Amino acid sequence: MALAEAGADLFEIGLPRHSPCLDDPRIQAAYRRALQDGHALDRTLRSVQHTASLRPTVVMTYWEPIAHYGSERGVRLFADAAG
Template identity: 55%
Template structure:
């Protein structure tokens, strides 16, 4: 769900947000998109607290739940608002995945995962979305293990997984992989190949997700 100041997102997704905001009717368009997606597959909305605050946590949670959403991941919920948000989402029947920054100290992990449901999101990079540099997979594996020690929830990863090859290398470390910028890039330039881009990532991931963890 677009917002005006997506502090964790890079240039490309910021550009997509700006285009969506310029078109207007963001909430209505989001609800329609969620309803369509949820008719095909379980759907989780990602957004920022500013959008939740603007529309009202209880109202937004109920609206997206009624559209068919399975959950909402708000990547920057203020600690002072966390209890209200979790209650609003729970009352609407929504899961509340948490993004856990890579900079989270080990002592702070239990507090960071408190109230999460659905999954924990462990960024593959500490950079913004769209990062295309090398990934420290050893550090990512150590981080995911710390999260698993603190919670029984599945651990997913995204941010910086810029190619199917990288996705295949990250996949054994986690329970799922989130691909954003490569698909948004395809949609912004020429929507036609977007399905093929998605299929390439799915093909790279299919036999590998969680294999190392399962072993």
């Protein structure tokens, strides 16, 4: 909420994946932490729902996580969350 109040125009949320080879080491470490408990998709969807209620929200991801859930279902999950 603080970022929205400070004037952020939009939010970008990344869906974690197991081998983010194109991301820098800090993002890779954050993805590893996010994937440790196995609830990354649920938490990401909740984050998208929350931030989308404050500002427009885009979801950045590699294809692998979306394909894991099936492309139509994966995309629908984030569309339903307003991402």
